[in-house]
Amino acid sequence: MISLLIEKYAPPGNGLGFYQDKAVFVPQTVVGDEVLVTVEKEKKRYIIGRLEEVVKPGSKRRQLPCSHYAECGGCDLLQLSYSDQLELKKEMLVQVLAGAGIQAAVNMVAAPSEFYYRHRVLFRRDRQSGEFGFLRRRSHQVAVVPDCLILAQVMKSLLAKLTALPMLPKKMTACYGLASAAGNFAAAAEIGRKYQAIPGISETVSENYGFGDLELAASGFAQANPAITRLMISELMKNCVDACEVAELYGGSGTFSLPLATIAGNLTVYESDPAAASRGRRNAARNGLENVRMVSGRVEKKSLPKALDTLVVDPPRSGLQPVIIEKMVKSRASRLIYISCNPATLARDLARLEAFDNGFVLDSLKAYDMYAGTTHLEVMAVLKR
Numbered sequence: 202m203i204s205l206l207i208e209k210y211a212p213p214g215n216g217l218g219f220y221q222d223k224a225v226f227v228p229q230t231v232v233g234d235e236v237l238v239t240v241e242k243e244k245k246r247y248i249i250g251r252l253e254e255v256v257k258p259g260s261k262r263r264q265l266p267c268s269h270y271a272e273c274g275g276c277d278l279l280q281l282s283y284s285d286q287l288e289l290k291k292e293m294l295v296q297v298l299a300g301a302g303i304q305a306a307v308n309m310v311a312a313p314s315e316f317y318y319r320h321r322v323l324f325r326r327d328r329q330s331g332e333f334g335f336l337r338r339r340s341h342q343v344a345v346v347p348d349c350l351i352l353a354q355v356m357k358s359l360l361a362k363l364t365a366l367p368m369l370p371k372k373m374t375a376c377y378g379l380a381s382a383a384g385n386f387a388a389a390a391e392i393g394r395k396y397q398a399i400p401g402i403s404e405t406v407s408e409n410y411g412f413g414d415l416e417l418a419a420s421g422f423a424q425a426n427p428a429i430t431r432l433m434i435s436e437l438m439k440n441c442v443d444a445c446e447v448a449e450l451y452g453g454s455g456t457f458s459l460p461l462a463t464i465a466g467n468l469t470v471y472e473s474d475p476a477a478a479s480r481g482r483r484n485a486a487r488n489g490l491e492n493v494r495m496v497s498g499r500v501e502k503k504s505l506p507k508a509l510d511t512l513v514v515d516p517p518r519s520g521l522q523p524v525i526i527e528k529m530v531k532s533r534a535s536r537l538i539y540i541s542c543n544p545a546t547l548a549r550d551l552a553r554l555e556a557f558d559n560g561f562v563l564d565s566l567k568a569y570d571m572y573a574g575t576t577h578l579e580v581m582a583v584l585k586r
């Protein structure tokens with residue numbers, strides 16, 4: 202066991218102390234904490250520690266609101282008040298951007314609700330008991346958390362329904378759950394590497410972010426926090442108000458496409474998952490949006506429309522491939538809205554986009570607290586030539 206003082210934070214929000222000249226990263230700590238830590242992983246220059254005991258709390262440590270916090274890997278920042286969480290997330294984002302040479306004023310948008318916000322989640326299933334929960338921190342074991350603080354109440358109804366189903370396949374290792382803001386839920390079982398419907402539970406929900414009905418599948422991508430998604434849509438609309446020819450890369454089933462289609466003359470949406478692209482097509486048709494063209498397949502292999510003024514991208518955590526960046530820079534678009542769930546790849550890509558002659562330069566940036574209680578956030582960056 203190591204005894205140390207948490208001196209500062211390191212991205213994405215772990216406490217950082219030093220032991221015999223080695224950096225020790227300790228999740229779930231605050232600056233000023235004197236802690237006892239066990240070594241989970243040791244490398245030449247650093248250690249990843251597990252918090253065992255807070256000997257003396259730092260001044261910003263609050264009473265933990267969740268009794269499962271130490272065992273469950275779902276949250277990382279519950280030891281801080283909500284305003285301190287926001288402050289820390291902002292500081293971490295600024296640090297990550299600065300590391301890539303990007304200086305930015307970060308405007309942080311708080312979640313309307315700190316708790317009970319999460320409408321999409323991957324439940325893991327305990328092999329022995331068959332119960333559903335979340336992975337323990339740095340482990341493959343499952344923590345069962347029936348009174349989870351961040352899950353929307355409707356997701357607890359889904360959990361109860363799953364638990365009551367008599368004949369779930371033994372090989373089901375996980376389950377994607379999705380709930381609409383209106384309170385309907387859907388689920389998909391993970392069996393092997395495939396997703397299957399669960400008899401008695403819908404595979405899809407109908408969501409409405411204010412731009413028509415949107416069918417979303419539990420097995421496909423969907424945003425996790427409807428309240429924050431609405432705020433992001435409204436900001437996206439403001440930034441695209443005079444857009445005419447728009448390309449949306451990584452469009453999913455149309456969360457951002459439906460609103461964009463109401464202002465764009467033409468909208469071309471690229472999505473690699475054929476099921477999501479088909480749903481996107483149906484979602485546009487159902488809402489009478491005739492100006493949307495859904496292109497199914499990896500965007501790396503597709504060409505962008507010739508006449509283009511606005512690009513909107515919302516890539517997975519891995520960010521943008523260099524080939525996509527090149528395509529976007531060569532396009533005629535004068536504006537790029539980059540929505541990101543990973544500050545590290547966003548920072549890398551912003552630097553790459555800027556490095557071209559007549560590349561895209563960061564104009565403004567807002568960070569949205571889509572996942573309160575955790576180190577995760579969503580960022581919307583607006584870039585101009």
Ligand SMILES: C[S@@+](CC[C@H](N)C(=O)[O-])C[C@H]1O[C@@H](n2cnc3c(N)ncnc32)[C@H](O)[C@@H]1O
Binds near residue numbers: 517
């Ligand atoms: C972060 S999600 C965003 C989806 C959508 N914007 C939304 O909010 O629902 C990223 C999406 O990109 C898709 N995707 C991943 N790699 C892709 C690629 N190379 N080309 C096109 N789409 C891709 C995924 O299937 C997923 O739907």
